[in-house]
Amino acid sequence: MGKIICCGLGPGDPDLMSVRAAREVRGARHIAFFRKKGHPGQARRIVEGMLAEGAIEYPMEYPVTTEVPSDSADYVRLLDGFYDEWAERLVMLASDNDVVVLCEGDPYFYGSFMHLHIRLQGRAEIEVIAGIPGMAGCWNSVGRPIALGDDVVTVLTGTLSEDELVRRMRNSDALVIMKTGRNLDKVRRALASAGRLADAWLIERGTMPGERVVRLSDVDDTDCPYFAIVLVYGEARRMKAAE
């Protein structure tokens, strides 16, 4: 009887993987990971050079990505079928082997493995290994504390409405904005409305080759950064000497 081990890989630099995750990745005989069709996949790229000889790879290729609107019934049906099928295959594999599933960042923090996690409940033994969340890799890249003292940190997704973004950006010491991608213009407008644009950083490919750390106000409108997180640093509200 095997189990399904979801390894949080951390922010991207393989050296920032946990000792436990690195051991599982190196020892894995069966290893699965999500990717877009025709792409190597970010998770697989992080473990390049680490896999054991003879390890069997299972790329879980999304049936669609941006070709079909993500709120259409077709899209939801296709993706649901895809997760159902892979949950089934992983359960079969785990009946007599351990299977490692790769996950960028920390699996329990906005991780796509959760679509499988829900479907695997009660059907296989699951182990999840925590990773450094992508945001933590990014705030380390700037080399400043994201929060100290009584700072409030708010994590937002660029997918929220502009109104909600503005309201929440006005009302937090530190900000982390995930899922920027095609929402970056909206995020920038919201930060400007909230009076926080001058303090915002964009970190693209944090801790990875090609890392870029820039002030968001210096990013060109036509620029479309990949794997990017936007950060606004806290000011160490009521920080005490004891901390």
Add this chain to the structure above:
Amino acid sequence: MGKIICCGLGPGDPDLMSVRAAREVRGARHIAFFRKKGHPGQARRIVEGMLAEGAIEYPMEYPVTTEVPSDSADYVRLLDGFYDEWAERLVMLASDNDVVVLCEGDPYFYGSFMHLHIRLQGRAEIEVIAGIPGMAGCWNSVGRPIALGDDVVTVLTGTLSEDELVRRMRNSDALVIMKTGRNLDKVRRALASAGRLADAWLIERGTMPGERVVRLSDVDDTDCPYFAIVLVYGEARRMKAAE
């Protein structure tokens, strides 16, 4: 010319330290860490059994902890002097050696190393190694995703006023409450006022020996948990099949 390497140790389980941090800890000849006088210190405990033979340890012992009120002038003066002195000693040490400074969790996320970080700017080469924040270790201990889809996550400290806690607890999908300790009763009252107490978990010593994961409403009033974080999980607002 050496440097000062601040190693984020992660949430407590040494196996959740990053590969890079573990390598630095094992290879260190000079190793410093904060602790309360007469106590082994949490950071030092995490690396037990990992230090090289002949490694020189520098326990940085707080001159006061709870004996003097933390908002008194005496307290601030004592602590300031303590950090000044240790910054000076670390700079001297780093003039011809690498020095590893241990830090629980992620150093840039409410980390006490930041009192030294400020004082070391421009005086020594500093390297900071990211770690899994304590909160991520804790939310993994419950075995549920803290946030998915469009969930908003708010990180609060138990040191905030009860009014501010209530207002912010009402207005977020997921919640992380740090620095609970002697503020736990206030945190509990605030969660009750915000209608979130039934959903709150308390995780004590997350990922460490003696870990305890309980519903906050089941914690006795007289109980005073150590190294505890309170969590309220998000409900995966508008989660899409694509994520």
